[in-house]
Amino acid sequence: MASPLIEIANLKKAFGQNVVLKDISLQIERGQVVAMIGPSGSGKSTLLRCINLLSIPNAGRITVGEQTIEFDGARTTLPSERSLARFRASTGMVFQHFNLFPHMTALRNVMEGPVTVLKTPKAQAEAEARALLAKVGLLDRADYYPDKLSGGQKQRVAIARALAMKPTVMLFDEATSALDPELVGEVLNVIKGLAREGMTMILVTHEIGFAREVADQVIFMRDGVVAECGPPGVVIANPQQESTRAFLGRFKASSEAASSSNNVVTAVA
């Protein structure tokens, strides 16, 4: 069997006295879509941010594709800034609040990574950026500044911006939580399209229904540990643990209430 594309081994992260991740180990195969769910404060966003080193783990090992980076807990062996940057460039991150660069047009936002980091020639970067904007359905908004775009459009530009780096894996940190309910669908459709193309993705999400639909694997996190992990048919439909059942129970109740009034699956904060 081929080695997994992403491997996380014995990852630990603490903010001061507050231990957020306790010895996490995970393996993700190429082309898999993994949904991370769980109550807020369970460490799922921190885990995602550790995978692209926006949060520096205290201990453990992370492998993404060809690159492996190790942390032994001592400050002296912190990886160099350059190696951190190189590692991050191979992962695409999509944020809850989009974080588009407001002083650049949608097109320039998408070109920025390739031009500045990969030193791609401008003409080539522009052609690729236009293709990506077309892919997320926003080619006609190429010359708009972010403040002239809706939330859903901003997030689709942000997805195109992350894709422009040709990442090994795409990470979504509650990508639809800040959107108005009627705009959630357009973003989820883009993510669904990426899943069909075989993009490896990790989604931190509150959209249980969506997780069930697109994920190959669901990870339920609680108190800094992976409480349950498996295909959605098991973790969501037939959870083994009491805490998972309790968490999902609340969701089922609220999403049923919501779907009785309209057929949009609402995100619950």
Place this chain on the structure above:
Amino acid sequence: MDSVESSSEPKSRSQLGTALLIVLALAGAWAALKHFSGGALGGGAGSYDWDFGVLWKYRSLLVSGLLYTLLFTVICVVLGLFVGLVTGLGRLSSNPLITAPLRAYIEVFRCTPVLVQLVWFYYALPVLTGLEMSAVVAATLCLSLYGGAFYSEIVRGGIISIDAGQTEAAKALGMTRLQLLRRVILPQAFKKMVPPLMNQSIMQLKNTSLLSVLAVPDLLYQGQVIAHDTYRPLELYTFIAIAYFAVLLPITIWAKRMEFGSGPKEV
């Protein structure tokens, strides 16, 4: 005709304000002149025989003083901006060995009067260091460092006002710290810095008047020399005040424009 009117519509308010300001300034100057010349016709007990005519003889001195003032302002603003940018960025470091001395520098220069600093740089520093300095060098050094301390805070404030999400997004793309500063943070921060930097630069121009205490031949110094020569201090200081005003008013109006220009693009 119609198109001209409609296109100037959004600007007309600020243009009206500017025009009003200029009219008021001119009216004030005219009233003052009329009053001064009228003094000769028989004012009150303290009547003084105003005579601005004597200034004409000294026009080349006054012009050279004004040029000195402007030259000093430009040099001290440019050097000060450089010092402010470097120290402002340095203060964002997480290393206290860098931030502590910078903080000390900024507080020393912000918390002592600039006149005291000038005198100290000229008289005390050479004694301490053994380096002889001309008045011009001492003044340039002092005013640049003084301005730099204030610019530094403006630069730092502008940078930390940028949302942390911008840094994260740039890092996530694989940018190094220098790249994200140059491509993402500074272009956004700079827009916010322009109005306060302008303000501080206007202060710098006014501060150059303090150079006269070190016998640097700026506008105020030349004025004092002429006043001693002619026994006409009231005319001289009136003229000098008007000269500073005439230089700074257009600059403040222009700065206000810049402020409005950069405003709506934000958010």
